[in-house]
Amino acid sequence: MKRSSVEIITEWDIVAARQLGRNEAKKAGFGTVDQARITTAISELARNIYLYAGKGRIEIERVTDGGKDGIKVVASDEGPGIPDLRKVMEDGFSTSGGLGAGMPGVKRLMDEFKVISEPNNGTTITATKWLH
Amino acid sequence: MPQVVGKQYKEILKKYLESHSEEDLYVGQQFSRRFIEKEIAPEDVISIHKTALLELHPELQDEVWDSLDFLIEMMIHYGFTLRERQSLIRKQEIIQMEMNVATKVQNTLLKTESPIVEGLDVGWISEPARQMNGDYVHFINREHESSVAVADVMGKGIPAALCMSMIKFGMDGLVGENSNPGKALSTINRIVEKSVDDSMFISMFYGKYNSENKMFSYASAGHEPAWHFSNETGTFLELDAKGLLLGVKVDSVYEERSVYMQEGDFIVMMTDGVTETRTEEGFIEMKEIQNLLLEVKEKSASQIAEHVYNNLTEAQNHRLSDDFTIVIFKKK
Ligand SMILES: Nc1ncnc2c1ncn2[C@@H]1O[C@H](COP(=O)(O)OP(=O)(O)OP(=O)(O)O)[C@@H](O)[C@H]1O
Ligand SMILES: [Mg+2]
Numbered sequence: 479m480k481r482s483s484v485e486i487i488t489e490w491d492i493v494a495a496r497q498l499g500r501n502e503a504k505k506a507g508f509g510t511v512d513q514a515r516i517t518t519a520i521s522e523l524a525r526n527i528y529l530y531a532g533k534g535r536i537e538i539e540r541v542t543d544g545g546k547d548g549i550k551v552v553a554s555d556e557g558p559g560i561p562d563l564r565k566v567m568e569d570g571f572s573t574s575g576g577l578g579a580g581m582p583g584v585k586r587l588m589d590e591f592k593v594i595s596e597p598n599n600g601t602t603i604t605a606t607k608w609l610h
Numbered sequence: 611m612p613q614v615v616g617k618q619y620k621e622i623l624k625k626y627l628e629s630h631s632e633e634d635l636y637v638g639q640q641f642s643r644r645f646i647e648k649e650i651a652p653e654d655v656i657s658i659h660k661t662a663l664l665e666l667h668p669e670l671q672d673e674v675w676d677s678l679d680f681l682i683e684m685m686i687h688y689g690f691t692l693r694e695r696q697s698l699i700r701k702q703e704i705i706q707m708e709m710n711v712a713t714k715v716q717n718t719l720l721k722t723e724s725p726i727v728e729g730l731d732v733g734w735i736s737e738p739a740r741q742m743n744g745d746y747v748h749f750i751n752r753e754h755e756s757s758v759a760v761a762d763v764m765g766k767g768i769p770a771a772l773c774m775s776m777i778k779f780g781m782d783g784l785v786g787e788n789s790n791p792g793k794a795l796s797t798i799n800r801i802v803e804k805s806v807d808d809s810m811f812i813s814m815f816y817g818k819y820n821s822e823n824k825m826f827s828y829a830s831a832g833h834e835p836a837w838h839f840s841n842e843t844g845t846f847l848e849l850d851a852k853g854l855l856l857g858v859k860v861d862s863v864y865e866e867r868s869v870y871m872q873e874g875d876f877i878v879m880m881t882d883g884v885t886e887t888r889t890e891e892g893f894i895e896m897k898e899i900q901n902l903l904l905e906v907k908e909k910s911a912s913q914i915a916e917h918v919y920n921n922l923t924e925a926q927n928h929r930l931s932d933d934f935t936i937v938i939f940k941k942k
Binding site for chain 1: 657
């Protein structure tokens with residue numbers, strides 16, 4: 479399977495990650511709206527890395543599962559981790575307040591979403607979207 | 611995306627582009643309800659629009675298509691907000707259901723029976739501003755004596771209600787004893803001091819009517835003064851007694867006083883939800899409440915309580931700004 483990645487160090491890298499995600503989504507056959515959704519999800523995850531972990535990476539992979547094609551995004555860092563995951567996944571919790579984005583928003587944009595995070599041991603978020 | 615919706619949208623759009631008529635705009639607006647009903651995100655609406663337009667006018671310039679793609683991008687976050695809102699509404703429904711159960715539990719727990727004692731007519735109303743009540747009325751009957759405690763937890767809603775439930779257990783402990791108002795308040799005060807958070811303030815008025823000597827004795831823990839209506843003079847006398855709010859000091863002492871009740875006299879005990887009724891013109895005057903009482907002084911205690919309640923809620927456009935409690939002891 480093809481796999482490509484972007485290191486997130488500066489804010490510009492968020493843009494690079496978006497670009498990579500959009501290209502991959504297009505190649506995989508997603509329509510305009512889903513391309514925008516996947517890109518936005520990547521953007522939010524990359525921004526969180528940039529803001530809260532300092533640095534990390536976004537990997538994008540084309541996946542298949544029993545005839546289904548899709549795209550898998552892995553956002554990982556070695557930052558401080560997310561102390562209260564349950565809270566973070568609650569609606570209305572993100573620091574941006576009522577903008578409705580944040581992690582629950584990302585989860586809704588994608589079909590599958592998994593977070594592994596340990597205090598002082600970094601965060602790894604895996605999100606997949608399938609072609610319908 | 612549901613294909614049908616896309617097709618119908620195209621038809622409506624086509625008609626409008628030909629007619630520019632208000633009628634077709636109206637049809638469009640009605641149709642937009644379908645989008646909302648089917649929880650179609652704003653970015654999808656634009657995509658549907660783009661697809662329809664592409665089929666109707668493929669000759670349009672690239673700027674049009676590109677700008678629609680840009681708009682889709684712009685709308686993703688609106689879609690977020692919409693979905694978050696839907697999920698918060700579902701959450702709220704669950705909380706509401708729990709609240710309903712909690713209210714039922716509270717009502718059962720805090721249930722109290724109006725006293726029946728020779729020569730005394732009792733009427734009372736206690737209505738919460740929100741769902742749960744932070745005011746509390748509790749009656750205790752002993753042979754020829756009827757006691758009432760009227761309490762107000764500062765604050766409203768759930769925290770106040772939870773706190774009230776605790777007071778209830780303190781009150782239950784009093785039933786066996788021959789408590790005079792001052793002594794009753796110091797007992798409750800000790801319980802509250804031990805078990806309630808420092809940030810909770812509770813005021814309480816404790817009154818007792820003795821049908822043998824027709825005396826009404828009372829004590830107050832920082833509560834609104836009660837009023838004694840004298841039928842003979844047609845005037846109101848304030849009944850206040852010294853004492854700190856409950857739970858402030860372990861060994862608070864509560865002054866006890868008493869008045870003699872003549873036929874047609876009544877005592878009005880309230881919480882600040884009554885005296886601090888706020889209308890469009892500001893706080894209501896004490897005089898106005900007393901005038902309301904005078905209008906129905908001949909009526910039964912329940913009718914007097916209802917009259918005050920009905921008029922004061924009306925003055926607030928039927929919305930209570932604070933928990934509202936009024937208790938009337940009337941000498942028959
Ligand atoms: N990679 C990460 N490492 C450490 N903490 C993180 C990480 N990602 C998220 N967090 C923590 O989780 C919280 C919630 O993140 P989320 O993206 O949901 O909202 P936000 O970033 O606060 O606001 P916004 O709505 O602008 O995204 C953050 O405030 C941050 O404390
Ligand atoms: Mg964020």
